[in-house]
Amino acid sequence: MSKPKRPNVLSGLPERLLSELFDDAVAHKLRDGEVLFRDGDAGDGCYRIHTGLVKVLVTSQRGEERIISLLGPDAIVGELSMIDGRPRSASVVAIADCSLSFLSRAKFQTYIESHPELTSYLMKTLARRLRVADDGLAATTFLSVKQRLARALLSVAEYVGEKDSGGRIQLRLKISQGDLAAMAGVARENVSRTMSEWRKRDIVTRTSNYYCINDPKALAKDMEVDDSCS
Secondary structure, three states, X not given: OOOOOOOOOOOOOOHHHHHHHOOOOEEEEEOOOOEEEXXXXXXXXXXXXXXXXXXXXXXXXXXOEEEEEEEOOOOEEOHHHHHHOOOOOOEEEEOOOEEEEEEEHHHXXXXXXXXXXXXXXXXXXXXXXXXXXXXXXXXXXXXXXXXXXXXXXXXXHHHHEEEOOOOOEEEOOOOOHHHHXXXXXXXHHHHHXXXXXXXXXXXXXXEOOEEEEOOHHXXXXXXXXXXXXX
């Protein structure tokens, strides 16, 4: 399964410019479960992911988590704070062992001053990012619980899904119902209820904390149209 291209501000740059920008960047390792940075930390630079997977999340004053996105290889993490100099707007936590490279804000500022052509790329990619944010807002506003959960599972599948000969997609990531609830923006009990329905219909099964999408077409249909009252 092909991995998605996320609209990170810097990852939209041509590979030549990205390679120059991250030339001599500092190598960084992150273990599964480790925090890369937290909401409110100083935005002193950004990271390019080479291997692994992270979740980007925000936390309410009551401690409720919402996973904004998953980011994998070739994605850039923390670039907005580097551009505007403000503190981190979200937390980033590894959900698999990661190898990354760190680019300081000082080096970015020096590079962009000598490459004014970067401005047009940044503007276009920022516009794409806003469109994706609008799509996410619409999903949480207008989609049902089932549609949001299907959308979350299919998003995970884009990164860690492995299709077998029977057309089933194995999700090679230990993900909890709490994580799925945080991704979909729904209550955990709603995840349990919806998963129970999908198991009965043999659409999704779970063994040893690993999910398997047995019928990707049916799951995609549930994401598009939901006639239930959930």
